[in-house]
Every structure is written in C-alpha cells, then in structure tokens.
Amino acid sequence: MAKDNFVEQIADIETDFPQWYTDVVVKTKLVDYGPVKGTMVIRPYGYAIWENIQKEMDRRFKALGIENAYFPLLIPMSFMTKEAEHVEGFAPEVAVVTHAGGEKLAEPLCIRPTSETIIGSMYSKWIQSYRDLPVLMNQWANVMRWEKTTRPFLRTSEFLWQEGHTVHASEDEAMDETLKMLAVYEEFARTCLAMPVLTGRKTEKEKFAGAVATFGMEAMMHDGKSLQAGTTHYLGQNFAKAFDIRFLDKDGTLKYGYTTSFGVSTRLIGAIIMTHGDARGLVMPPVVAPVQAVIVPIASKKEGVMEACRALKEKLAAAGIRVVLDDSENSPGWKFNEWEMKGVPVRIELGPRDLEAGKCLLFRRDTLEKTECALDGAEQSVRTLLSQISENMYDRAKARMDSRIVRAGSLDELLAGVEGGNFVRAGWCGCRECEDKVKEFAQATARVLDGEKTSDTCVVCGKKAEHTVIFARAY
Amino acid sequence: MAKDNFVEQIADIETDFPQWYTDVVVKTKLVDYGPVKGTMVIRPYGYAIWENIQKEMDRRFKALGIENAYFPLLIPMSFMTKEAEHVEGFAPEVAVVTHAGGEKLAEPLCIRPTSETIIGSMYSKWIQSYRDLPVLMNQWANVMRWEKTTRPFLRTSEFLWQEGHTVHASEDEAMDETLKMLAVYEEFARTCLAMPVLTGRKTEKEKFAGAVATFGMEAMMHDGKSLQAGTTHYLGQNFAKAFDIRFLDKDGTLKYGYTTSFGVSTRLIGAIIMTHGDARGLVMPPVVAPVQAVIVPIASKKEGVMEACRALKEKLAAAGIRVVLDDSENSPGWKFNEWEMKGVPVRIELGPRDLEAGKCLLFRRDTLEKTECALDGAEQSVRTLLSQISENMYDRAKARMDSRIVRAGSLDELLAGVEGGNFVRAGWCGCRECEDKVKEFAQATARVLDGEKTSDTCVVCGKKAEHTVIFARAY
Numbered sequence: 008m009a010k011d012n013f014v015e016q017i018a019d020i021e022t023d024f025p026q027w028y029t030d031v032v033v034k035t036k037l038v039d040y041g042p043v044k045g046t047m048v049i050r051p052y053g054y055a056i057w058e059n060i061q062k063e064m065d066r067r068f069k070a071l072g073i074e075n076a077y078f079p080l081l082i083p084m085s086f087m088t089k090e091a092e093h094v095e096g097f098a099p100e101v102a103v104v105t106h107a108g109g110e111k112l113a114e115p116l117c118i119r120p121t122s123e124t125i126i127g128s129m130y131s132k133w134i135q136s137y138r139d140l141p142v143l144m145n146q147w148a149n150v151m152r153w154e155k156t157t158r159p160f161l162r163t164s165e166f167l168w169q170e171g172h173t174v175h176a177s178e179d180e181a182m183d184e185t186l187k188m189l190a191v192y193e194e195f196a197r198t199c200l201a202m203p204v205l206t207g208r209k210t211e212k213e214k215f216a217g218a219v220a221t222f223g224m225e226a227m228m229h230d231g232k233s234l235q236a237g238t239t240h241y242l243g244q245n246f247a248k249a250f251d252i253r254f255l256d257k258d259g260t261l262k263y264g265y266t267t268s269f270g271v272s273t274r275l276i277g278a279i280i281m282t283h284g285d286a287r288g289l290v291m292p293p294v295v296a297p298v299q300a301v302i303v304p305i306a307s308k309k310e311g312v313m314e315a316c317r318a319l320k321e322k323l324a325a326a327g328i329r330v331v332l333d334d335s336e337n338s339p340g341w342k343f344n345e346w347e348m349k350g351v352p353v354r355i356e357l358g359p360r361d362l363e364a365g366k367c368l369l370f371r372r373d374t375l376e377k378t379e380c381a382l383d384g385a386e387q388s389v390r391t392l393l394s395q396i397s398e399n400m401y402d403r404a405k406a407r408m409d410s411r412i413v414r415a416g417s418l419d420e421l422l423a424g425v426e427g428g429n430f431v432r433a434g435w436c437g438c439r440e441c442e443d444k445v446k447e448f449a450q451a452t453a454r455v456l457d458g459e460k461t462s463d464t465c466v467v468c469g470k471k472a473e474h475t476v477i478f479a480r481a482y
Numbered sequence: 483m484a485k486d487n488f489v490e491q492i493a494d495i496e497t498d499f500p501q502w503y504t505d506v507v508v509k510t511k512l513v514d515y516g517p518v519k520g521t522m523v524i525r526p527y528g529y530a531i532w533e534n535i536q537k538e539m540d541r542r543f544k545a546l547g548i549e550n551a552y553f554p555l556l557i558p559m560s561f562m563t564k565e566a567e568h569v570e571g572f573a574p575e576v577a578v579v580t581h582a583g584g585e586k587l588a589e590p591l592c593i594r595p596t597s598e599t600i601i602g603s604m605y606s607k608w609i610q611s612y613r614d615l616p617v618l619m620n621q622w623a624n625v626m627r628w629e630k631t632t633r634p635f636l637r638t639s640e641f642l643w644q645e646g647h648t649v650h651a652s653e654d655e656a657m658d659e660t661l662k663m664l665a666v667y668e669e670f671a672r673t674c675l676a677m678p679v680l681t682g683r684k685t686e687k688e689k690f691a692g693a694v695a696t697f698g699m700e701a702m703m704h705d706g707k708s709l710q711a712g713t714t715h716y717l718g719q720n721f722a723k724a725f726d727i728r729f730l731d732k733d734g735t736l737k738y739g740y741t742t743s744f745g746v747s748t749r750l751i752g753a754i755i756m757t758h759g760d761a762r763g764l765v766m767p768p769v770v771a772p773v774q775a776v777i778v779p780i781a782s783k784k785e786g787v788m789e790a791c792r793a794l795k796e797k798l799a800a801a802g803i804r805v806v807l808d809d810s811e812n813s814p815g816w817k818f819n820e821w822e823m824k825g826v827p828v829r830i831e832l833g834p835r836d837l838e839a840g841k842c843l844l845f846r847r848d849t850l851e852k853t854e855c856a857l858d859g860a861e862q863s864v865r866t867l868l869s870q871i872s873e874n875m876y877d878r879a880k881a882r883m884d885s886r887i888v889r890a891g892s893l894d895e896l897l898a899g900v901e902g903g904n905f906v907r908a909g910w911c912g913c914r915e916c917e918d919k920v921k922e923f924a925q926a927t928a929r930v931l932d933g934e935k936t937s938d939t940c941v942v943c944g945k946k947a948e949h950t951v952i953f954a955r956a957y
C-alpha cells in the first residue's frame with residue numbers, strides 16, 4: 008500500500024529517534040547536506056519556516072524599539088582576544104581567513120562565531136553621551152562555529168540566527184533588558200511554535216563565554232532530552248571595558264556602559280521537529296507552517312470538483328491562510344501521506360459527494376481527527392481550527408513535559424530519571440565539582456537554575472543546596 | 483545659522499561629488515566603515531532601506547513562483563575551478579579559509595563570491611526528471627569579493643544581495659527567464675526606487691564569468707557616470723555541464739539543463755543616493771524610504787500642539803505611512819535641516835496657528851515646495867503626495883538621463899561626451915580591440931548594447947558597426 012511505503016521511509020520514532028530525525032528532515036526536503044562536512048543547505052520548505060520565524064520575531068523586536076543593522080562577517084583575530092573568557096570559549100571553534108585577493112593577509116580574520124566584539128568596537132565609536140543610550144540593535148546573519156559532530160539544524164558549522172546587542176546606562180536597566188528578552192523568547196515559543204519551555208539562569212559552567220550571567224530557554228524533545236532553544240546574556244561591563252564603550256553621564260563623568268546580547272537560530276527548526284513530530288513525520292505549528300492547509304481533490308475528474316477546489320483555495324488565500332491545492336496526478340492516498348509527512352496542520356478533502364452536500368472534510372494533523380465543514384464560511388472554520396491546533400499542540404507538549412519532570416535525591420535517581428527520558432529536578436550545592444560529577448555519572452548537564460527556594464541537599468555531595476537545578480541530557 | 487552649519491558638513495555636490503557622497507553616507511548614518519579594510523557596517527537608517535528593498539523584491543519573486551532557500555557560505559576551492567571562465571573571473575577576488583576548529587583544512591574553502599558552483603552541485607543531486615523543472619530558487623545572502631578600491635555600498639569586500647538561480651529544460655525557456663527577470667528589475671527600479679535605467683545585453687568583455695550572455699540595467703548617477711544596478715545571466719549549459727545537472731526528458735533521453743542567475747545588491751542603496759541626492763543631502767524615494775514623513779512641531783510648548791502632533795502621527799501610522807514625530811529638544815530649524823539631509827520625502831509642520839486653522843504645512847523634499855493641507859484627511863493628502871513625489875522623482879531623473887545621452891561619431895567626440903558627464907551612444911564593430919581602445923582613450927566602457935539596428939560605423943575603427951553601444955564611465 009502507498010501508505011506503508013511512505014511510513015517505511017521513516018525510521019520508527021520510538022525505537023530509533025536519531026534516525027527518525029535524519030529521515031524526516033531529508034525526506035520532507037527541509038534540508039540537505041552541503042558539500043563541506045558539517046554544513047547544511049536549507050531547502051525551500053525549511054527556509055519558509057525560518058522566514059515565518061523571522062517575520063514573527065522581527066515584529067516583536069521592532070515593537071520594542073530594536074532596530075536592525077548589519078555588521079561585517081570578518082572579525083580581526085585581535086578583537087577576539089580582548090575579552091579573556093570570550094576568546095577561550097570561541098577561539099577553538101573559529102574558521103580563519105588567511106588569504107584574500109590572492110595575497111596573504113597581514114592579520115588573520117575569523118568568520119564571526121558571534122558578534123559581540125565587532126559590534127562592541129563600533130558601539131565604542133558611536134556612543135558618546137547618556138543621550139545616545141540605550142542602544143538597541145539586532146542583526147539577522149549567518150555565523151560559523153566549527154563543530155566536530157554536526158546534525159542538520161541542531162549543530163552545523165554555519166547557521167542562521169538573530170543576535171541582539173544592547174547598551175544601557177545602568178546595571179539594572181541592562182539586567183531588565185536581559186530578562187525582558189527571555190520573556191519575549193518564551194512568549195514567542197509558546198505562541199508561534201506551540202513549544203513549552205523552561206526558562207532560567209544558566210550555571211557558570213554553561214554560560215556564554217564572556218557573560219556575567221546567561222539565561223536560557225530549554226525545550227523537551229520527543230526523547231526527553233533537552234534542547235537549548237534561545238539564550239539571553241547579561242554581559243555587565245565585560246565587553247564595555249574590552250572595547251571602551253563609554254558615555255558621558257548626566258553628572259559629567261565618563262562611565263562604561265552595560266551590555267546585553269541575545270539570540271535564537273535555525274536550531275529552532277530542529278526544536279519544532281523534535282517537539283511535535285510523530286510516527287508519520289512532521290507536525291508543523293500553524294503560525295510558522297510553510298503550508299497551513301492543503302486541499303486534496305477526491306475524484307478530481309468528476310464535474311465541478313476541480314473548480315470547487317480552486318474556488319476554495321482562492322477563498323482561503325484571500326483570508327490570509329497559506330494554502331496549497333495539490334492538483335498533481337498522484338492518488339489521494341499518496342497525497343494524504345506526503346502532506347502528513349510534511350506536517351501540514353489541516354488537510355481539506357473535497358469530492359463530488361461533499362460538493363453536492365455543500366461541505367468538505369477537514370483532517371487535523373495533530374490529532375488525526377476528521378470533521379465536516381460547510382464550504383460556505385470554510386475560511387472561518389479553517390482559521391478557527393488552526394488556532395485550536397496551535398493551542399492543542401502547546402497543551403499536549405506542556406502536559407508531556409510537566410509529566411516528565413521528576414525529582415531526584417541521589418545520583419542514582421538522577422541517572423534513572425534521565426535514562427527514562429525525563430528532566431530531573433534536584434538540589435545542587437553550587438560547586439563545579441558536583442556539576443562535573445553529574446555529567447560524568449549521568450551524561451546530564453544543568454539546563455537551568457530553577458526559581459524556587461530550596462531546603463534541599465545537593466544531589467551529589469549531600470551538603471546544603473544553593474539551587475534547585477533542572478538536569479537533563481541535551482542536544 | 484543652524485542651516486549653514488548643516489550644509490557646511492557636506493561637500494558641494496557639483497564641485498566635489500565623491501566627497502559629497504562620502505559625507506552624506508556617513509553623516510546621515512546610513513553606513514560606517516568596518517574595522518577590516520573594505521568592509522562596511524550598515525547602520526539602522528541604511529539597513530531599513532535594504533529591508534524595504536527586500537520586501538518589495540521578495541514579493542515580486544514569490545508572485546513568480548521563485549522560492550527562497552539558503553546555501554552554505556563556504557565553497558570547496560575545487561568547485562570554483564570546474565567552470566573555466568568562472569574561476570578565471572572570480573579566483574583573484576576570493577577570500578580563503580585555510581584553518582578551522584584549530585586545524586589546517588585538507589582543502590581550502592572560499593567564501594562565496596557568488597553561488598553558481600555550490601548551487602549547481604546541489605541541483606545536480608535534486609534534479610532527475612523533466613518533472614522537476616523548472617527549478618526557481620533565490621537566496622538572500624552575504625557574499626565576498628576582495629576588491630582593491632572600495633566605497634560604501636558601491637564596492638565593498640562583503641555585501642548583501644539576492645541571487646536567483648534557475649534551471650530549465652530548454653534554451654528558449656532559460657533565455658525567457660533571463661529577460662523576464664531583467665524586466666522585473668527594471669520595473670522595480672522605476673516603481674520602488676524612482677530610478678530610470680537603460681537595459682540591454684553586455685559585451686563579451688563585460689559579461690559575468692561563466693555566462694553565455696549577461697544583461698544589465700545601468701543607471702545614470704548625478705555626475706553622469708553609470709552604475710550597474712542589476713544583472714541577469716543566461717548561463718546556457720556551462721554550469722550544467724560543469725556540475726552534471728541532467729534530467730531525463732519526456733523522450734527518455736538524459737539531457738543537460740539550461741541555467742540562469744540574476745542578482746541585485748546593497749549597491750542599489752548607492753544608486754539611490756547618487757541618482758536623487760542634492761546639495762542638502764539625500765532625497766529618498768518614498769517606496770523604500772525608512773521614514774516617509776516626519777512631523778515637526780512648531781512652538782511645541784503652546785497648548786494643544788504636541789497632542790495634535792501625536793494624534794496626527796497615530797492617524798498616519800494607522801494609514802500605513804512610515805512616520806516619525808520629532809519631539810526632541812532641537813529647534814525646528816535644526817530639525818528641518820537634519821531631516822532634509824536624511825532625505826525624508828515629506829515634512830509636516832504643525833504649530834498653534836495651523837492648529838487653529840485646522841491645517842498643517844507639507845514640505846516636499848524633492849521640489850522643496852510647501853503646500854497647506856487640512857488636518858482632517860491628512861493621511862490621504864500625505865499618501866497622494868508620496869505618490870506624486872515618487873513619480874516626479876522618476877520623471878525628473880528620466881528627463882535628466884535622456885537629455886544626457888549624446889551621440890558620438892569619433893573617439894574625440896566620445897571622450898568629450900563622457901567628460902561632459904554624458905552617456906555616449908556610438909557604433910561599434912564588435913571587436914575587443916576597439917572596445918579596449920575606448921577604455922584606454924576615454925576611460926569609458928560599453929555599458930549595454932542598444933537594441934536599435936544600426937547603419938553606423940564603428941566609433942574607433944570606422945568599419946561597419948555591428949552594434950550601437952552605450953558607452954560611459956562607470957562606478
């Protein structure tokens with residue numbers, strides 16, 4: 008059967024999740040492997056998701072007064088070394104340009120792994136007075152981090168992202184910005200990706216190289232592993248001092264600014280796939296789905312069917328729904344399977360009998376349920392259904408995540424927890440040694456510090472806990 | 483006077499146009515120089531123009547069925563050498579990555595100067611059958627060409643662009659695509675940039691490295707020099723053969739595809755500046771202007787003025803006009819000059835007397851004329867004025883260009899023509915030697931071949947002319 012052929016193309020999601028992921032991203036044409044090891048080609052179906060992410064995120068940024076700009080790809084190597092922790096963190100991963108225009112360069116240039124340094128050097132030039140603050144900028148760009156082990160969207164040598172970079176006159180204002188952007192990311196993940204996340208501060212070990220404090224949002228993937236889906240950084244005066252970002256304050260004295268940075272990347276596409284996907288393939292959240300509804304004509308040769316399908320398509324498109332009419336020569340069954348694998352939220356079936364009854368069938372990808380719908384006013388029904396799907400996908404993922412956060416009082420319990428595909432909440436004394444021991448013993452890392460006060464003891468050493476931590480294995 | 487101070491910041495456009503350009507791009511904060519020689523930082527006011535260009539162009543592409551994708555930045559050096567003319571043209575300009583992740587790479591990688599090669603390698607993998615054709619893709623990306631002499635927007639080592647890449651089953655279809663995209667560019671330049679262009683085929687000397695034929699659009703800058711503002715390339719089977727892009731045709735035989743490519747870049751921002759700018763600075767075409775209207779309160783402390791300005795701003799914004807209310811503490815005169823330098827198409831002045839009369843003053847940047855306008859329905863008046871400005875800017879630039887295309891029957895006339903800041907139309911026999919002689923004698927190049935049939939003689943050798951050519955000095 009056609010259906011079986013399709014499903015056979017994809018590895019079983021429960022028994023071989025890594026292979027399922029690889030099969031799905033390649034077979035739905037989201038992505039392909041580039042000729043250079045570790046690189047990816049984002050194909051139109053994948054890039055359309057990114058365009059929708061950009062549109063939604065960019066609207067939020069602009070509403071907050073954040074302006075887009077574009078800074079150079081190549082950074083002088085000497086810039087990287089100005090902030091000690093920063094160079095330590097990123098130098099091992101950079102790609103280096105040594106020759107250009109047929110000549111050896113006097114100073115090697117690195118391809119940006121992130122742009123704090125080059126943007127800092129420009130801010131230093133642009134900022135003179137407290138009147139120039141705050142500076143709120145963002146760029147949509149490609150960055151490069153040379154990684155040993157790569158997987159499409161999750162970890163590739165080059166990826167696309169947005170990086171926000173702000174400068175403020177005070178510590179409080181910069182910290183507020185850092186937390187505000189974390190909240191923007193959380194709301195975006197919930198509303199646009201139907202993706203629940205845990206947010207919180209990162210440990211010293213897990214923070215951004217050069218930050219005073221990093222905050223992250225972590226999402227639970229199908230296999231119970233965590234994926235860092237976005238981070239915001241309070242950089243204090245570290246980069247301001249390294250790049251001499253100073254302003255004349257109201258009191259007439261020259262002060263260093265306080266900076267922040269924040270970013271999300273094409274990794275979010277991997278997060279969508281691994282949060283919502285099922286045995287049949289992708290399940291796309293409606294807000295960022297490249298195609299929100301597909302119309303499949305049934306018995307398309309019968310009189311009036313194709314005309315009705317085309318009219319319906321026009322009506323939905325006019326209502327702002329991203330709709331495709333599949334008028335290819337494949338059988339309806341083949342089309343069903345293909346669009347299910349591609350995760351299109353709503354399938355609309357329309358045949359002669361439906362037409363006669365003035366209705367069509369709506370199939371929703373998230374629950375696999377079918378309902379009837381009057382052709383008259385179908386655009387409203389589809390729009391409502393898309394909202395319901397979005398909410399249901401979020402609720403389902405949230406319930407699943409919540410049910411898979413377990414407590415551990417010992418390393419053995421922690422190990423059992425993560426091996427069972429859970430996030431593990433446990434006390435931690437705050438020392439690096441205990442954090443390393445968790446990694447060694449359970450291959451789990453501290454994802455975020457949990458807000459709640461704790462009277463716990465450290466899951467490793469048994470001393471009084473300083474923090475409650477969410478530990479998990481992570482992508 | 484404030485006004486004089488402002489104008490003094492910018493060199494005189496008539497006597498020192500290069501300095502005028504540098505002054506204007508830096509002082510209006512469109513751009514700044516990056517730390518690496520030849521690189522630029524596109525600041526928010528400049529990047530907003532690019533975002534508007536992208537939005538308008540992308541809409542046109544999508545309406546034509548062109549899909550966006552993203553291909554890797556780094557291209558194996560061996561790819562570049564597969565098409566003989568291509569490597570000859572681009573190898574001298576590439577930036578080369580030799581080290582990454584702390585190791586020397588087995589094969590050096592070049593940063594894309596353009597992506598025909600890497601995209602060709604992927605198309606070869608994706609295209610099997612005639613059913614897969616045509617393939618119509620585009621990417622918005624950064625590219626790098628190491629240039630000796632650079633100027634912001636016009637020629638920088640890194641720039642942003644779009645590059646379309648298509649594959650077709652036949653020569654005719656590919657050539658049609660090449661010419662269709664040239665027409666899209668021309669319409670875009672006219673409608674969105676108020677910029678008249680001459681379009682036509684390029685000579686062999688001036689064509690893209692690896693193309694069978696290149697078509698370009700050329701715009702006349704304030705100093706009479708030409709700027710290549712966009713190109714489309716018919717690549718024949720050159721890249722299809724180099725990268726083995728083959729498809730099984732309906733007749734059951736395996737055939738090479740025919741490919742095209744086309745691109746416009748951030749250079750367009752330079753073209754806008756140098757087409758429309760005047761002694762006071764920028765004159766922004768309304769469709770892509772970051773700010774379309776600025777409201778300047780007069781006697782802003784007087785009762786009701788700021789409230790009225792804010793209400794007007796809301797009304798204009800709700801009507802989809804990109805509007806700014808300048809409520810800074812600067813004097814109205816200072817504001818006038820600043821926003822004039824920034825080229826905002828419409829300035830709205832609103833003071834107590836206007837308010838009493840229920841009107842405001844509209845100042846248009848293109849003609850420097852003022853008109854009164856009722857506050858009631860101001861959004862409609864501003865919208866109409868923006869359209870008029872756009873049309874007037876085009877008509878004015880078109881009349882200017884048309885009046886500065888002169889004929890030449892000899893090399894001396896040609897030299898006099900370009901020295902007078904004109905485009906020169908002249909006969910050409912078609913040989914490279916004569917083309918080189920024009921360059922040597924008059925520092926002018928063949929911009930495009932003119933469509934009209936000619937009974938002319940070659941401006942250099944006096945033999946029968948094969949083509950009529952537009953010669954000009956160029957950026």
